[in-house]
Amino acid sequence: MLDSPVPVGREVSFTKTVSESDVYLYAGITGDFSPNHVDRTYMERSAWGRRMVHGTLLVGFVSTVSTMAIADTRGNADETPVAVGMDRVRFLKPVFIGDTVTVSYRIDRFDATKNRTVAKAEVRNQDGDLVAVADHLLQWVKNDLREQSEHLALSPR
Numbered sequence: 001m002l003d004s005p006v007p008v009g010r011e012v013s014f015t016k017t018v019s020e021s022d023v024y025l026y027a028g029i030t031g032d033f034s035p036n037h038v039d040r041t042y043m044e045r046s047a048w049g050r051r052m053v054h055g056t057l058l059v060g061f062v063s064t065v066s067t068m069a070i071a072d073t074r075g076n077a078d079e080t081p082v083a084v085g086m087d088r089v090r091f092l093k094p095v096f097i098g099d100t101v102t103v104s105y106r107i108d109r110f111d112a113t114k115n116r117t118v119a120k121a122e123v124r125n126q127d128g129d130l131v132a133v134a135d136h137l138l139q140w141v142k143n144d145l146r147e148q149s150e151h152l153a154l155s156p157r
Contacts, residue, residue: 004110005073005081005140006117011107012068014061017100018053026057048094055091058101058132062086062121065105066136069119079140084116087135093125100126105136115140 027033035042036052043051063083070081095101104122111118116139123132 002110002112002115004107004112004117005079006070006107008107008110008117010069011104012065013102013104014065014068015100015102016061018057018095018097020097022057023051023053023097026054026060030054030056032056048096050096053095053097053099055095055132058091058095058103058123059086059089059134061101061103061123062105062134062136065103065121066119066138069105069107070138078144079115079142081138081140083136084139085137086121087137089132089134091132093129093131095123095125095131101131108135115142 023037027038032054036046037054038051040051043049066083073079073081102124104124106120107117108120109118110116116137119136119138121132121134121136122130125131
């Protein structure tokens with residue numbers, strides 16, 4: 001049986017104030033120019049009264065904390081960690097331009113049969129409100145060339 005390549009229970013967090021330029025740069029990269037994100041006048045007339053941050057930008061911040069959580073494993077020449085998916089992604093409340101979010105990431109379990117870790121991610125705003133959640137899956141792929149064909153067909157299941 002394999003041991004977890006990163007300790008179960010490890011926790012890291014990342015805090016960022018989401019600026020207008022973050023939202024516009026993200027819109028430019030993804031092509032998502034929905035008025036919910038970039039049209040101040042449109043959103044001032046909405047029930048929210050202001051522009052929202054893309055939910056998928058918050059998902060990107062989960063990637064940031066996952067990298068932080070496994071940073072000390074990069075010296076291991078035996079395996080390469082690769083994200084294979086996110087399950088149960090939910091956007092519970094809107095995040096607005098100017099909000100400060102803290103993304104918390106905790107290694108929840110290790111599946112030795114799949115050589116995969118599952119982490120719980122939570123995003124909270126500056127008021128402590130839970131605004132997004134997700135389960136993040138990391139596959140630990142053996143670097144042995146003889147085993148690559150077996151591990152490179154990654155499946156999130």
